[in-house]
Structures are given as structure tokens and as C-alpha cells.
Amino acid sequence: MERITPAAHRAFLASRDGAALGAGFLQCPSWGDVKEGWHTRLLGWGPDPGAGRLTGVALVLLRQFPGTRKYFAYLPEGPVADWEDPHVDGWLDPLLEHLRAEGAFAVRIGPSPAYRSWDAARLKSLSGPGRRLADVLASEVDPLGTAVAERLRARGWHRCGGDGPAGDGDAQPRHVFRVPLAGRTTEHLWSGLNQEWRRNVRRARKEGVEVVVGSAADLPAFYRLLRITEERDGFRLGRSLAYYERQYAALNAEEPGRMKLYLARHQGEVLAAHTMITVGRKVWYQTGASADHRREVRPSNALQWRMLLDAHAAGADVYDMRGVPSTLDPDERAYGLLRWKLGTGGRVVETLGEWEKTVGGTANQTLYRAFQAYLNRR
Structure with missing residues (x-):
């Protein structure tokens, strides 16, 4: 060492x-x-x-x-x-x-191995009052993840937050949403979107939403939208504009294009902005933000579809949409984020935490x- x-x-x-x-x-x-x-x-x-x-x-x-x-x-x-x-x-x-x-x-x-995963179609059909991911039989259980967990426990390690379903003790999300890209065509990706997503992408196109890749100069606009999003959706990341400026500078100094900022404009105004990070053959959608007004033109759907296409064109094997909640209860506020990501047709993956x-x-x-x-x- x-x-x-x-x-x-x-x-x-x-x-x-x-x-x-x-x-x-x-x-x-x-x-x-x-x-x-x-x-x-x-x-x-x-x-x-x-x-x-x-x-x-x-x-x-x-x-x-x-x-x-x-x-x-x-x-x-x-x-x-x-x-x-x-x-x-x-x-x-x-x-x-x-x-x-x-x-x-x-x-x-x-640890990087996955523990278990659920297909989007399966979860959508099994949502209901009081239900959580742990209540649904997984589509797949990774034997490597199970083995690694056993090895760590035998060596005195403990899982942060215990073995509960939420992963409340983790600094990074225990449950993430991943869209597989390897071996798929753009037609496969389009057909993988559910009907609502396809309708929303078409609506954005019809309304003239323009998606572009921004620069460091656009980070203040992104941050302004992020604060609006935090207020609307009831969460607080606790990060400053300087944090994102530092992140953008550091990651792109290491490799140009490692972090990108995507903007969705409508009638000359930025209505949504999302960040994307690439390492090797993996791509992550990291942070998203959107305005409170003109949501009917669906700027966030347009952004994600463009980012999916760009990740696919770059040869990525997977598009990771990062964290999702463990709830399957439509009456819980957090379920909205999961429902939105389920529409892309990927799968929820529970990591080892x-x-x-x-x-x-x-x-x-x-x-x-x-x-x-x-x-x-x-």
C-alpha cells in the first residue's frame, strides 16, 4: 500500500x-x-x-x-x-x-457491487399505500453483492444505518436508478420510455424547447433554478454556487468535458438545467433544477432525452440517474421523483451502501x- x-x-x-x-x-x-x-x-x-x-x-x-x-x-x-x-x-x-x-x-x-435490483415496469405495477421497495420481490439479486456483504460483516464492518431499506446512514444514495445503454439503439431507448415520457418529449419539441450544452458562465443560472427547485420540492442540498463552480473547474481540468451543464431554453429563457458527469463508459445525471413556471412545455423531459442520447452516442454502457427514494407509496411526496425516473424504462438498483x-x-x-x-x- x-x-x-x-x-x-x-x-x-x-x-x-x-x-x-x-x-x-x-x-x-x-x-x-x-x-x-x-x-x-x-x-x-x-x-x-x-x-x-x-x-x-x-x-x-x-x-x-x-x-x-x-x-x-x-x-x-x-x-x-x-x-x-x-x-x-x-x-x-x-x-x-x-x-x-x-x-x-x-x-x-x-463497495461497488450491487445488491439487488427491480425493473421499472414491475415497480410501477406494484406501487401502493404504505409500500416500499423492500416489500417487493427483487427482479435480480447479485450473488457478488451478497458475498461481499457477508465478508465485510465477518471482518467487523457494519452497514451504515443498519440493514433497513432506506439507507439513512449513507452519505451517498443507496438506491439509484440506471438505464442500460450497451447493445441498444436509439429506437430501443425511445421505445423504453413510457407513454407519458414520449408524449412530454414530443410536447417540448412542438413548443420549441431548445436544449444546449452550457458553460461555466451558465452556472449562476443553474444555481438560481436549483434554489427554486429546493424550495418547491422541500429539500436542501446545502451547496453553494462556489461548490458547483469548483466542481465544474476541477472535473474539467482533469478531463475536458468530464462535467457538462445542459440547459433547456424556451422563448429565450432557461427553464431547466441539469449536470452530467462522464468517467470511462459510465455517465451520471447528477443534479437537476427547473423553474416553477411554464412547466407544461416539459423542459426537464427534453433535457433528459438529450442527455440519454448524448451518453449513448459517446459509447456509454449505462446512464445512472443517481438517487431515488425507497418508497412506493404514491401519497408520499418523495414518490414523485421515483415515478419520474421509472418512466425512462431503466431499473432501481440497491447498492451495498x-x-x-x-x-x-x-x-x-x-x-x-x-x-x-x-x-x-x-
């Missing part, structure tokens, strides 16, 4: 072996430049890390506990590792030991409990 350079980290992610591990954008070196208040470490392991011969890497974010020289170590949707390897101790133990030596008192990871473990002895366990209490008071 060694510290590596950003160039070595990026080279591994771009290599055939690294790309096969399906790293997300939260494990790109640039993400460390986005997060303020954290110290960043880039680690690698393999036959000869110093010479660039790697089999795994990790972006580690370290948050210092005030008044101490100890850190909480967070690997968002990482490490980037071969989770099929039955001998995970060969790299996981050295990773923990390295972080302990760096002063970490606890570690949080986000995030897992934590203290490292070291009793003192670090006490510090970990104190750190959790500190976070709860913030």
Missing part, C-alpha cells in the same frame, strides 16, 4: 484493468479538489505501485476531529478494487493499516462514538 500521484491514479482508472472495475466520479483524483474541509490521500496497491503496476486504487478523504490529531477516513464509492477477489484481506488489511498509521480512528467505504469500521483499540472506538455525536449536533 503506497501513496500515488494523481497521474498514476488517473492512468489506472483509464487502463483496461482499471476501467473494468467501473470506478465512479467520486473516486477520481479531481474529487479531492471539490471537497473543502477534507485532506486528500491517493493510495494504490499491486505488484509494483511505484512503477505504476496497480491492481487497485483509493481516493481517501480525511476529516479531522476538532481538538485532536485524529481523522475520520471516507472513501466515497470506493475503494476501486476487485471485489470478486475472495482474498480481500490481501489488500483491505493493508489499506486499513495504512490509514491507521495516518491517524484514522475509523474508516467508511462504499456504505460500511464503517473503527481501527485501533478502545481509545479509537471511544473517539468514533464522540465523532458521531459531534456530527449529529452540527
Whole structure:
């Protein structure tokens, strides 16, 4: 286990072996430049890390506990590792030991394997009062995800928020919505949309909604719409305009076009704006925002259809629409987001979620409990 350079980290992610591990954008070196208040470490392991011969890497974010020289170590949707390897101790133990030596008192990871998934058509037909995803038999259960969960539990890791359906203890969404693109034509994608989505895309086209790729200069317009969306939909991301400007600059400095801002204009006014991130053959719709007025011209549907087409044209294997709620109750406000994404014809995927473990002895366990209490008071 060694510290590596950003160039070595990026080279591994771009290599055939690294790309096969399906790293997300939260494990790109640039993400460390986005997060303020954290110290960043880039680690690698393999036959000869110093010479660039790697089999795994990790972006580690370290948050210092005030008044101490100890850190909480967070690997968002990482490490980037071969989770099929039955001998995970060969790299996981050295990773923990390295972080302990760096002063970490606890570690949080986000293993990449999926746990189970549900097809959109199945979920739409089984929605109802009081129902949740856990009440519906999954379309598919991933044996690798099940095996990895068992291995982690056997090694003293615990799932953040427990094994409940919501994943309330996770920093990243436990349930995500993914549209498969590999092997599909644009005609397949169009037919995969439900009737309402196709009607709304046609309506946007008829009304003259124009979708364009914006620039950093358009981020203030995006942020203004985001604040409107937060107020309307009853949530608060707690991010500033500077956060998105920093993210846009960092990700695109790492690779031009890695983060794009899509705008939907109608009669010269931006009515909706969505961000999209690309790493290798994976594309994510990250954040969406829209105005309160002229919603009948369906700017958000037009945006998503354009983004799906662009992801497909770029050769992506999957279009990840990120988080969805675990509720299937149409009377709950959160269900609207799930219903909207179900219309694209993809599937809900429950990831393994995030897992934590203290490292070291009793003192670090006490510090970990104190750190959790500190976070709860913030």
C-alpha cells in the first residue's frame, strides 16, 4: 500500500484493468479538489505501485476531529478494487493499516457491487399505500453483492444505518436508478420510455424547447433554478454556487468535458438545467433544477432525452440517474421523483451502501462514538 500521484491514479482508472472495475466520479483524483474541509490521500496497491503496476486504487478523504490529531477516513464509492477477489484481506488489511498509521480512528467505504435490483415496469405495477421497495420481490439479486456483504460483516464492518431499506446512514444514495445503454439503439431507448415520457418529449419539441450544452458562465443560472427547485420540492442540498463552480473547474481540468451543464431554453429563457458527469463508459445525471413556471412545455423531459442520447452516442454502457427514494407509496411526496425516473424504462438498483469500521483499540472506538455525536449536533 503506497501513496500515488494523481497521474498514476488517473492512468489506472483509464487502463483496461482499471476501467473494468467501473470506478465512479467520486473516486477520481479531481474529487479531492471539490471537497473543502477534507485532506486528500491517493493510495494504490499491486505488484509494483511505484512503477505504476496497480491492481487497485483509493481516493481517501480525511476529516479531522476538532481538538485532536485524529481523522475520520471516507472513501466515497470506493475503494476501486476487485471485489470478486475472495482474498480481500490481501489488500483491505493493508489499506486499513495504512490509514491507521495516518491517524484514522475509523474508516467508511462504499463497495461497488450491487445488491439487488427491480425493473421499472414491475415497480410501477406494484406501487401502493404504505409500500416500499423492500416489500417487493427483487427482479435480480447479485450473488457478488451478497458475498461481499457477508465478508465485510465477518471482518467487523457494519452497514451504515443498519440493514433497513432506506439507507439513512449513507452519505451517498443507496438506491439509484440506471438505464442500460450497451447493445441498444436509439429506437430501443425511445421505445423504453413510457407513454407519458414520449408524449412530454414530443410536447417540448412542438413548443420549441431548445436544449444546449452550457458553460461555466451558465452556472449562476443553474444555481438560481436549483434554489427554486429546493424550495418547491422541500429539500436542501446545502451547496453553494462556489461548490458547483469548483466542481465544474476541477472535473474539467482533469478531463475536458468530464462535467457538462445542459440547459433547456424556451422563448429565450432557461427553464431547466441539469449536470452530467462522464468517467470511462459510465455517465451520471447528477443534479437537476427547473423553474416553477411554464412547466407544461416539459423542459426537464427534453433535457433528459438529450442527455440519454448524448451518453449513448459517446459509447456509454449505462446512464445512472443517481438517487431515488425507497418508497412506493404514491401519497408520499418523495414518490414523485421515483415515478419520474421509472418512466425512462431503466431499473432501481440497491447498492451495498456504505460500511464503517473503527481501527485501533478502545481509545479509537471511544473517539468514533464522540465523532458521531459531534456530527449529529452540527
